[in-house]
Amino acid sequence: MKEFERKQLLERVNREGATVGTQIPDRIEVQGEEIDLRQFVFEIKRRDTIPSGEKERVDRAKRNLRRERLERLQRIEDNEVSYDEGRRLAEDIVGIDRALNALEQLRPVDLEQEEHRQNAADQKRWMNFLKKALGRDGGKGKRGGR
Known part of the structure; x- marks a missing residue:
């Protein structure tokens, strides 16, 4: 991948508002495990609050999503991928960001x-x-x- 293409992709994922209009991916591999990300986020978000029994599950998912985001971003930063693969990774990163935003907006039960x-x-x-x-x-x- 050319340097200007790499910078373009990095700018895309780091842009404020990058998640606007972006869909949460249906399925994504996170830490070697395939998960139904959209279904998980909507299942949790439907409740408006995080029940105490689900808090650990949601916290673990957020940690894993952040780790996966960082690993994918690192692959683009280190120029380890082709431009096409970089575009797919950038879309995944923005989708992960969208899912994280949705999960972060949830309130734990007080x-x-x-x-x-x-x-x-x-x-x-x-x-x-x-x-x-x-x-x-x-x-x-x-x-x-x-």
């Missing part, structure tokens, strides 16, 4: 907020229980009246 909600619900149930129990024992409430 464990503190979830715990607060559960505590509030527990407290409400306990208060309702006490009201019923005391209402029967004290002669007040629905049966006793004023």
Whole structure:
């Protein structure tokens, strides 16, 4: 590959907004394993938040995608490939970036907020229980009246 072609490809993958209009690849080989990248991203993104049980899986996928992106970029930078292969690698890199952007936008479930909600619900149930129990024992409430 010629130097100007290599620079062109590097500029393409490093350009801000390079992922605009780019599709997430259907399937891609990541760290020697073939994965259905688009299906994985849409499955996770459909939830809006990352459930605590899925957090490790998503974090591992993001690490592997970053590593794969870096390896493909390095092949272009080191001029180890033909121009056609470089173009395919550049498209893969931009697709990986698109997938990473989608995964990065997900929010993990806020464990503190979830715990607060559960505590509030527990407290409400306990208060309702006490009201019923005391209402029967004290002669007040629905049966006793004023």
